[in-house]
Amino acid sequence: MSLLEIHNLQVTFGGLDALSSLDFSIEEGEIVSVIGPNGAGKTTFFNTISGMIPPTSGEIIFNGESVLGLDPNQITEMGIARTFQNVRLFPNMTVLENVMVSQHCRTSQLVVGALFQTKAFKQEEREIRERSEEILSFFGTRLIGYRLDQPAFALSYANRRRLEIARAMATQPRLLLLDEPVAGMNPIETAELTGLISRLRDEWGFTIVVIEHDMKVVRDVSDRVVVLDHGVPIAQGAYDEVSTNPDVIEAYLGRPVEAKS
Amino acid sequence: MMTDTSASKKLFEQNWKRISFWGSICALSQVFICLVGLPSELNRRILIESTLSLGYLFILWIPLVFGYIVSKMVELEGVENPKPGAADLLSGALTGLFGSLGLVLLMLGIDNLDMRDPLINWNPKLFRLLTFENSIGFGSLVWIAVGVGLGTVGASLHQMSSQIRKMVAYATFGLFSFAVLEDVIDDLSEGFRLEWLSDMIYAKKGGMTVTSMIVLAVVLALLPLITRGKFKKTVDRYRSDATPENQRRNSVVLFSIIAVLVIVLPWFLGGIINELLANVGLFLLLALGLNIVVGLAGLLDLGYVAFFAVGGYTTAVFTSPNSPWFSPETHFGISLLVVVVMATLAGLLIGAPVIRMRGDYLAIVTLGFGEIIRLLFLSDWLKPYLGGSQGITNIPAIDLGPWEVRGADPRSVFYMVLAFCVLAIYVSWRLQGSRLGRAWMAIREDESVAEVMGINTVNSKLMAFVVGAVLASFSGAVLAAKVGSVFPKSFEILVSIIILVVVIVGGMGSITGVMVGSLVLIGILGGPRQPGLLQEFQNFKLLIYGALLVFMMLKRPEGLVPTARRTRELHQEEYLQDAWLGDDENEEREEVGEQL
Numbered sequence: 001m002s003l004l005e006i007h008n009l010q011v012t013f014g015g016l017d018a019l020s021s022l023d024f025s026i027e028e029g030e031i032v033s034v035i036g037p038n039g040a041g042k043t044t045f046f047n048t049i050s051g052m053i054p055p056t057s058g059e060i061i062f063n064g065e066s067v068l069g070l071d072p073n074q075i076t077e078m079g080i081a082r083t084f085q086n087v088r089l090f091p092n093m094t095v096l097e098n099v100m101v102s103q104h105c106r107t108s109q110l111v112v113g114a115l116f117q118t119k120a121f122k123q124e125e126r127e128i129r130e131r132s133e134e135i136l137s138f139f140g141t142r143l144i145g146y147r148l149d150q151p152a153f154a155l156s157y158a159n160r161r162r163l164e165i166a167r168a169m170a171t172q173p174r175l176l177l178l179d180e181p182v183a184g185m186n187p188i189e190t191a192e193l194t195g196l197i198s199r200l201r202d203e204w205g206f207t208i209v210v211i212e213h214d215m216k217v218v219r220d221v222s223d224r225v226v227v228l229d230h231g232v233p234i235a236q237g238a239y240d241e242v243s244t245n246p247d248v249i250e251a252y253l254g255r256p257v258e259a260k261s
Numbered sequence: 262m263m264t265d266t267s268a269s270k271k272l273f274e275q276n277w278k279r280i281s282f283w284g285s286i287c288a289l290s291q292v293f294i295c296l297v298g299l300p301s302e303l304n305r306r307i308l309i310e311s312t313l314s315l316g317y318l319f320i321l322w323i324p325l326v327f328g329y330i331v332s333k334m335v336e337l338e339g340v341e342n343p344k345p346g347a348a349d350l351l352s353g354a355l356t357g358l359f360g361s362l363g364l365v366l367l368m369l370g371i372d373n374l375d376m377r378d379p380l381i382n383w384n385p386k387l388f389r390l391l392t393f394e395n396s397i398g399f400g401s402l403v404w405i406a407v408g409v410g411l412g413t414v415g416a417s418l419h420q421m422s423s424q425i426r427k428m429v430a431y432a433t434f435g436l437f438s439f440a441v442l443e444d445v446i447d448d449l450s451e452g453f454r455l456e457w458l459s460d461m462i463y464a465k466k467g468g469m470t471v472t473s474m475i476v477l478a479v480v481l482a483l484l485p486l487i488t489r490g491k492f493k494k495t496v497d498r499y500r501s502d503a504t505p506e507n508q509r510r511n512s513v514v515l516f517s518i519i520a521v522l523v524i525v526l527p528w529f530l531g532g533i534i535n536e537l538l539a540n541v542g543l544f545l546l547l548a549l550g551l552n553i554v555v556g557l558a559g560l561l562d563l564g565y566v567a568f569f570a571v572g573g574y575t576t577a578v579f580t581s582p583n584s585p586w587f588s589p590e591t592h593f594g595i596s597l598l599v600v601v602v603m604a605t606l607a608g609l610l611i612g613a614p615v616i617r618m619r620g621d622y623l624a625i626v627t628l629g630f631g632e633i634i635r636l637l638f639l640s641d642w643l644k645p646y647l648g649g650s651q652g653i654t655n656i657p658a659i660d661l662g663p664w665e666v667r668g669a670d671p672r673s674v675f676y677m678v679l680a681f682c683v684l685a686i687y688v689s690w691r692l693q694g695s696r697l698g699r700a701w702m703a704i705r706e707d708e709s710v711a712e713v714m715g716i717n718t719v720n721s722k723l724m725a726f727v728v729g730a731v732l733a734s735f736s737g738a739v740l741a742a743k744v745g746s747v748f749p750k751s752f753e754i755l756v757s758i759i760i761l762v763v764v765i766v767g768g769m770g771s772i773t774g775v776m777v778g779s780l781v782l783i784g785i786l787g788g789p790r791q792p793g794l795l796q797e798f799q800n801f802k803l804l805i806y807g808a809l810l811v812f813m814m815l816k817r818p819e820g821l822v823p824t825a826r827r828t829r830e831l832h833q834e835e836y837l838q839d840a841w842l843g844d845d846e847n848e849e850r851e852e853v854g855e856q857l
Contacts, residue, residue, distance in 0.1 A: 050713055076715035090706035092830045093699075101699040105715030111724065114695035115688060121695070128696070151829055171715050 001064060003028045003207050004049070004175060009058035011044055011231075018044040019231040022058070026175070031201055031208045033218045033239075036228035037252055042211045043085055045228070046177050050082045051075040063174070077105040081173035083164040085180045085211070091153035095143055098152050098163060099132040102170040135169050138204075139196070158189045165196075169204065176206040182214055190217060197221045215243075227251065272348050275355070280331060284356045287327035288363025291320055295367060298382040299801060301390055306797045307468030308440035314468075315441075315797065316390065324360045324408045328353030328415025350416045357412020361404040368397050428482040435481035440469055444794065445534055452529030523679065527672050535671035537784060539743065540791040542678030543736050545779040547756075548763045549685040549772070550732030555761070556770035557698060558725035559705030561624040563757050564631025567611060568604055568730040570638060570752035572737025575603045577653035577747045584653050586646040593659040593742060600738050601731055607634075608730030612723045619708060631757055639749040652748035659742045668743045677742075681735045688728065689772050701725055755789045762806055766813050768820025770827055777822045782806070 002025035009022040019041045026032055034042050047053040049060060051072040060067050067075050081102075090098050107128060113121030136143040139162045147155070152163060161181060168176055181197065182190045194217050200206050212218050218225060218239060225242045227235040229251040235242050242248055294300065304316035332349040368391050370376070376383040392400030418426060439446065443463055450459040462473045469477070527535055547569060554562045578584045579596035591599075611634075615626045638647055647653065658667030659677065666673040692698045700721045703711040712718050741747050759782070767778020786802050787793025798805060813820065819828045 052709065052713065071717075072709075072712045073715050073717050076713060081715075082713060084710070088707060088710045090703050090710070092706060092826055093702055097699055097702070101703045101711075101716070102714040104696065104700050105717075107696055109696050111692065111697065111728070114691045114697065117691070124696070151826070153833060167714065 002026060003063060005059075005061040006049075007059040007061075009048065009060065010056045011041070011048055011053060012056040017231045019048065019055075019228075022228075022231075022233055024226065024233065024236075026207060026209065028174075028207055029201065029205070030223050031197065031210065031221050033210045033212055033222035033225045034228060035212065035215075035218060035225060039230075040228040040251075041231040042228055043179060044231075046082055046179055046209075046211065049075075049177065050080060073105060076171050076173070079172070079174035080177065081168035081171040081175070082177035083161075083168050083179055083181065085183065087157075087160045087164055089152040089160055089163055089167070092151055094149050094151055095136065095155070095163060096129075096132055096148040098167050099135055099170045100128050102167045103128050103131065103172070106172050132170060135166050138169070138199075139166065158185050161185065162193075165200075169200075169206075174205075174207060176200065176208045178208060178210045178212075180211055180213065182212065182217055190214060193217075194220050219243075272351060274348060275352055280352050280355050281359070283327050283331040284359025285363075287323055287356055287360035288366075290327075291323050291360050292363050292367050294319055294323070295364070295387055295391070296380055296382050297801070297804065298387075301382060301384075301386050302800065303797050304390060307464075307466065308437075309474055310464040310466070310468040310470050312471065320364070321407070321411060324357035324411040325415040327356050327360065328412035329418050330415075331356045331412075332416035332419055334419070345420050349419065350413050353412040353414075353416025354409045355412070357408035357410070357415070358405060359408075360412070361401075361408030364391060364404045364408075365397075365401045368392060368400055372397060424485070427485045431485050432478045432482040435484075436469075436474060436478055439477060441795065443467065443469075448531040448534045449529065451531060527675050530672075532671055535675050537791075537794060539671050539674040539678050540788055541779055541784045542675060542682050543740055543743075544760065544763060544783040544788055545776060546678065546681050546685055546736040546739075547733050547760045548767070548775045548779050549682070549689055550729040550736075551760050552764050552770065552772070552775050553689060553692065553701075553732070554725050554729035555764055556775075557693065557705065558701040558722060560722060560725060561620070562627045562726075562729070563624050563754075563761070564611070564627035564629065564634070565729070565733060565760060566752050566754065566756040567631045567634035568607055568733035569737040569740075569756060570634055570747075570749075571603055571607045571730070572600050572734025573741040573747040573752070574638060574647060574653070574737075575600045575734070576738040576741040577656050578647070580742070581653050581656045583655040585644075585648050590657075593657075593738075597735075597738060600734050604730040604734035605727050607734075608727035609723060611730075612726035616719055616722045616726070628754070628757075631754060635749055635752050635754075638752070650749060652746055652750075654746040656741050656745050656747070658745075666742065668745055674739070674743045678739055681739060685732050685735070686772055686776075688732070692728065697721065697724060751790065753789065759783075759789050759806065762810055766809060766820060768823040768827065771820065771822055771824040774820050774822035774824070778820070781821070782809075 004024075004026040006022055006024040009019055009024075010017065011019040022045070034045065036042055044053065048055050049067070051067065051070055051074070055068065062075075062078055062080060065078065067078065067080075070078075090101065093101065107124055109121045109124050112118070113124075133144065133148075136148070142159055143163060143166065147159075152160065155163060161184075165178065165181065168178075178197070182193050185193065197208060197210065197217075198221055201208055208221075210218075210221060222239060225235075225237065225239050226233055227242055227245075227248050229247075234247045234251060235245045237245075299319045300316035302316065303319060304314045306315040307313075308315055308318060332345070332353045334345065334349070368388065371383055371385075371388045371391075391404070393403060418429075421429070439462065447459045447463070450456055462469055462477070464470045527538065530538070547565070550568075551562065551565050554560050554565070576593070576596050578587060579589055579591050579599055580593060582588055582590050611627070611630045615623055615630065618626055637643055639650055641649060643649070658665050664673060666677045668674065700711070700716045703714065703716055704718055704721060708718055740751070744751075763778040763782050764775055765778075766782060767776070768774025783791070783793060785794045786798055786805060787796070792799060793802075819831045
């Protein structure tokens with residue numbers, strides 16, 4: 001059984017097909033890249049899986065259960081976490097709080113525990129904190145130490161992207177959706193993050209779907225590549241197959257003029 | 262040589278546009294304040310015996326402030342700035358003059374035109390006040406002299422050495438507080454058996470005597486000389502002792518001092534001040550609840566008074582023998598349990614339909630619900646159950662074994678309210694640092710992302726509503742027992758608005774801020790129906806609230822005592838600039854370089 005199965009998915013925005021007849025499955029432990037020109041429907045694909053946009057028709061099955069009609073927080077609880085293309089941290093919360101807060105669906109203490117400072121409450125708080133620090137230290141020294149207590153908006157651009165990944169990791173997902181994780185980073189940072197993506201699978205056991213425009217990253221990390229164009233999947237397969245596929249080249253570069261006439 | 266000539270401005274080389282702009286505003290504000298009726302109304306309150314009343318003070322502070330503003334210089338970096346000199350004093354004086362001319366025109370207008378129809382205060386009373394019960398000529402001369410003088414003084418504040426400025430500020434604000442807080446000081450000195458002290462400071466008919474004023478001014482001015490930074494040093498040391506152990510010890514010491522003060526002080530206070538403190542406490546309780554809803558979870562609830570009403574009415578129905586339909590006449594403690602249940606239900610009932618709305622929509626809908634609840638209590642439909650506009654009367658005092666909490670004994674009410682406030686503060690403090698508090702903050706920051714990060718936003722928001730509702734209903738319950746009756750009239754929309762102003766002015770999300778806010782606003786100006794320390798302001802309360810709100814939004818949007826987080830939030834750019842100066846970026850690059 002695949003971890004994520006998508007059958008005939010269609011998303012329509014007022015007559016425009018953002019996604020149509022998408023059939024797709026992801027196996028446990030894979031790293032899959034989704035590429036395609038701008039406006040191809042890649043982010044819509046993520047938004048639909050994470051429950052932010054209801055699909056017009058089709059079926060999304062995660063781990064044997066349908067996620068259609070569930071709220072985003074329920075889907076996160078099932079084990080799907082994501083990052084955003086335009087970084088959307090909680091800017092005025094500290095780095096540590098950003099990671100702590102996303103363990104919400106894995107923890108359970110409510111008002112009573114907090115008011116009476118029960119043993120269970122203290123224990124849980126300690127665990128949340130330790131887990132957060134463990135996750136943050138995955139990114140080297142950049143997000144720990146004095147930075148733990150800095151507000152997220154004070155971080156550099158690359159660090160914000162890292163913190164977003166950390167926040168997604170903290171929801172303890174099985175499937176991690178990364179929306180352009182290296183966009184706007186310099187080559188050194190990109191290279192470093194490419195390494196981290198593979199480590200995320202090997203050390204943390206996440207299955208990963210990446211949207212990425214940087215072909216070097218796509219080549220280095222992905223087991224499989226899916227190409228979307230105008231909401232339709234036009235090719236799937238290993239990077240080398242896809243990169244030489246004439247349809248893909250056409251989608252990116254356009255058709256030669258002679259062929260059109 | 263060049264720098265010398267460019268450094269000091271010529272006397273008449275003025276920025277006339279600026280002066281006429283601020284001068285006109287100065288004149289308009291003075292005329293506005295006169296026509297609103299502040300001076301005539303407040304003229305009864307004497308600040309300094311046979312010299313100055315609060316009414317005059319309200320006109321006098323204007324030229325001072327505008328003189329200060331107009332002569333304020335923009336300092337440009339890297340350019341030779343002109344030195345402040347006589348020219349600036351002249352700008353201040355001219356601005357003051359402009360203002361006084363406004364008053365002169367007003368006097369001439371009152372003398373020659375009859376505009377009493379739209380403007381109630383366009384009357385002889387104001388005329389007499391402005392002319393000092395003399396001729397127009399005399400009045401004009403005095404006002405011009407005073408305006409020019411005060412404008413110059415305002416301008417000269419920029420040119421004093423900081424030491425002298427500090428002394429002037431201490432003397433002025435000190436004297437102002439002494440004069441305005443006459444009632445409290447009288448009351449306190451009576452409580453401590455020090456009547457001779459207040460007899461010495463204040464004249465019999467009210468106001469300070471001239472001699473005591475001069476003596477006090479000198480003492481107050483010398484105060485900063487004596488202490489000279491010692492206080493600041495202590496605070497700095499307190500701050501720098503940042504080891505958690507020391508900090509904990511310091512907080513414990515601070516907390517016990519405050520606790521002892523709050524518990525002991527009421528014994529030395531008279532009825533009026535205790536009554537005042539009880540009111541402050543009631544509103545603090547409301548404000549703490551709203552602070553959770555608005556400050557932490559970011560849900561702008563304008564119908565908060567509904568929960569206050571639910572608390573009051575539930576207590577009334579369960580304890581009063583006069584309850585028209587159901588009157589079990591239970592003890593306050595038992596009714597309090599019912600209050601909690603009812604408030605929770607009300608929170609869920611009002612919360613459930615509005616919780617899916619965001620931002621402005623939420624504010625409008627809650628505003629509507631607040632009114633609906635009040636109108637329900639007022640309606641004929643519920644009259645057989647809740648008494649309609651007559652309300653429910655005869656609510657008994659709270660019987661606590663050896664003690665009894667009743668309205669006639671404000672001290673007991675104060676202690677009762679204090680207990681609830683301590684509870685509310687504890688609840689706010691604990692929740693802030695809990696899993697739920699973090700979820701609230703995330704929802705405030707970005708609701709959709711919070712949801713994607715696994716937070717059940719509907720439940721968390723409902724929880725905020727319910728916690729806020731329960732705290733508000735406690736306040737309502739104590740109010741009912743204190744006043745002895747509840748009427749729909751006590752639960753107007755104005756209550757919601759004033760509590761919101763308290764939270765905003767105090768500092769959203771900050772517990773200390775909310776405490777300071779309610780002490781300043783409710784204690785000094787008064788609540789919607791409760792008089793504050795300055796009872797004279799009763800009619801102008803809303804005007805002052807409004808002015809204060811506008812001022813705070815413009816100058817200090819984070820509130821009087823903000824949380825560190827909120828200050829950063831509102832001054833993000835400056836903060837980022839500082840971070841940039843701290844060379845964070847370079848460090849970043851180096852780190853990356855090292856690792857590769």
